[in-house]
Amino acid sequence: MDTPICDFIKEYEAKGTSRLHMPGHKGVPFLGCENRDITEICGADELYEAEGIIAASEKNANALFGFGRTIYGTEGSSQCIRTMLFLALQERKNRTERPVILAARNAHKAFLYSCALLDVDVEWLFPEGAKSLCACPITAEQVAEGLKKSSAFAVYITAPDYLGGSPDIKGIAVACRAAGVPLLVDNAHGAYLKFLHPSKHPLDLGAAMSCDSAHKTLPVLTGGAYLHLSAEWAERVGRQAKKAMELFGSTSPSYLILQSLDLCNRYLAEGYREKLQWTIGQIGHLRGQLKKQGWTVMMDSDPLKLTIFTGEKGYRGREVAEVLRAHEVECEFADLDAVVLMATPENTERDFQRIEKALERLPQKEKIEPSQMPQILPKQKMRIREAIFGRWEEISCEEAVGRICASPCVSCPPAIPIAASGEEITAELLPLFRAYGIEKIEVVKE
Ligand SMILES: Cc1ncc(COP(=O)(O)O)c(C=O)c1O
Missing domain, CATH: 3.40.640.10 (Type I PLP-dependent aspartate aminotransferase-like (Major domain))
Structure with missing residues (x-):
């Protein structure tokens, strides 16, 4: 070519x-x-x-x-x-009517900025029993139902998610x-x-x-x-x-x-498909080895991601990320419950061996329950565009309770809003802000 x-x-x-x-x-x-x-x-x-x-x-x-x-x-x-x-x-x-889009809630902040620029309203789709900020396993039935009730001009989903x-x-x-x-x-x-x-x-x-x-x-x-x-x-x-x-x-x-x-x-x-298969094979092998070591590994993730849930083995995701760092491996993302590694054919066998070696050294500790930090859907009090483009001030999360979110509240990665622009900040959201290291947020100036 x-x-x-x-x-x-x-x-x-x-x-x-x-x-x-x-x-x-x-x-x-x-x-x-x-x-x-x-x-x-x-x-x-x-x-x-x-x-x-x-x-x-x-x-x-x-x-x-x-x-x-x-x-x-x-x-x-x-x-x-x-x-x-x-x-x-x-x-x-x-x-x-005003334009409305039906969107799965685990959207990246770039989506909210797009809605602000184009002055689009969002109707959020939430999965049954949401368990995490990053995943949003909505069903086709939910989308069909949502579309029946809404005049949405499009449906927006994130796949694969973080x-x-x-x-x-x-x-x-x-x-x-x-x-x-x-x-x-x-x-x-x-x-x-x-x-x-x-x-x-x-x-x-x-x-x-x-x-x-x-x-x-x-x-x-x-x-x-x-x-x-x-x-x-x-x-x-x-x-x-x-x-x-x-x-x-x-x-x-x-x-x-x-x-x-x-x-x-x-x-x-020129030969990419073969290289890709090799890498997927390496990741598959590593998943198997990590399972043998007692790690809980997501088996149905997209094939180039290695997502490890760390609680069963007694660790926080961020602790495991530190251990990997000490072994010269930098992950893509870690939170309380998981660590996510992304590989491509440009990674070598040495990279995969380092991960295996680093994790096999970690002894089993007392199990930690998953943080169970499901997304919460706050009440929309103002249009996204109005909230983002209006005047705002930065205050602590605690002070922000009862105020309206201006810029989406995210930690990056995964840059998924915990509260989206225009939504009311409630006390229920505080543990989520803490879990993602968010101390201050921008709220609409009164
Ligand atoms: C799910 C998702 N969507 C969109 C983006 C934005 O992509 P880009 O950085 O290529 O603009 C990111 C960035 O991390 C992302 O993770």
């Missing part, structure tokens, strides 16, 4: 042209990568009006993923989430189709799912659009992302999609990230 963006920049670099254009480093190596960092010069195409090398590279990505349309983003899934919402909003049937779990995307997609609304999936953690046998990518399971952070699970520089549109949605909004991305992006997209996305096409086309 060719790499038109990388090839153009290599040639430009080789010519030694005097750079009387931006960026100001002029290709001089300060960090080391500046020689390959250009801007939209003659021949370099334009990300949001692509007709040349960027269009050719996106065509390669489109061929690899095989959906209706695949568009590059250089500002993460965050930019793609705003775009998905914007496109779905443009197509909504009901234009007389622990690697996923609701029944196929069933939810069927419910959405029956109600005539698009299913939008935050697939930030699942760009690689397309390359499993069979594909578990949300668009292959019936979603209308998804955002994939290429940088989270593929060898792409931070910021690299895909916006995928199904064939139907490419037909409906494909022409506006680039303009919509531009609305939410910088006019100076990074060519380093574009080269990285470009090169990733070749990587995916």
Whole structure:
């Protein structure tokens, strides 16, 4: 597979042209990568009006993923989430009432910011007996029920979630189709799912659009992302999609990230599926070993995640993260109950051995009960946009009881709101804030 963006920049670099254009480093190596960092010069195409090398590279990505349309983003899934919402909003049937979206509560804060920017209201979907902040196993029936009662223009879910779990995307997609609304999936953690046998990518399971952070699970520089549109949605909004991305992006997209996305096409086309299977095998083996050591491991997480619930063995998730750190292993996320490790084919056997060795040394201690910190749904007292864009002040969580949340209250990761903008802070939320190390929150100024 060719790499038109990388090839153009290599040639430009080789010519030694005097750079009387931006960026100001002029290709001089300060960090080391500046020689390959250009801007939209003659021949370099334009990300949001692509007709040349960027269009050719996106065509390669489109061929690899095989959906209706695949568009590059250089500002993460965050930019793609705003775009998905914007496109779905443009197509909504009901234009007389305020726009409402039905969303699973474990949404990333980027979703709330998108709702604020687009002035969209949210009706939250909560699972029965919610047990954790990160997981939100809503059912297709719940979505169908929710859609019957609501005039929502779209349904929004996060899959895979931060622990690697996923609701029944196929069933939810069927419910959405029956109600005539698009299913939008935050697939930030699942760009690689397309390359499993069979594909578990949300668009292959019936979603209308998804955002994939290429940088989270593929060898792409931070910021690299895909916006995928199904064939139907490419037909409906494909022409506006680039303009919509531009609305939410910088006019100076990074060519380093574009080269990285470009090169990733070749990587995916040449032996990636085999490498992925090797890594999944390694993680599967490690899961087995850890189970033998007495750890509770999530067996049905997305295959590149290793999620360990640590209480049975007598540890807090964050304690285990410290132990791993002491053995030169840095995890993705840890809270009171779990530690989450994310691997890709770029990890080596040594990495997996370090995890096994670090954890086998830990003796069994007295079991710790799970913190049982389910999400709580506070009362919505103000519109999201009003709460985020209004005047606010930062106060302690205790003082905030009875006040209205301005910016979403999150710890990052997982950046999932404990209280969302516009909701009333109640005393019930205090243990959750404490568990996630949140001491101060921004509330609407009275
Ligand atoms: C579930 C989820 N969605 C969206 C995002 C935002 O993605 P990005 O950092 O690519 O903008 C993140 C980032 O961590 C995430 O975890």
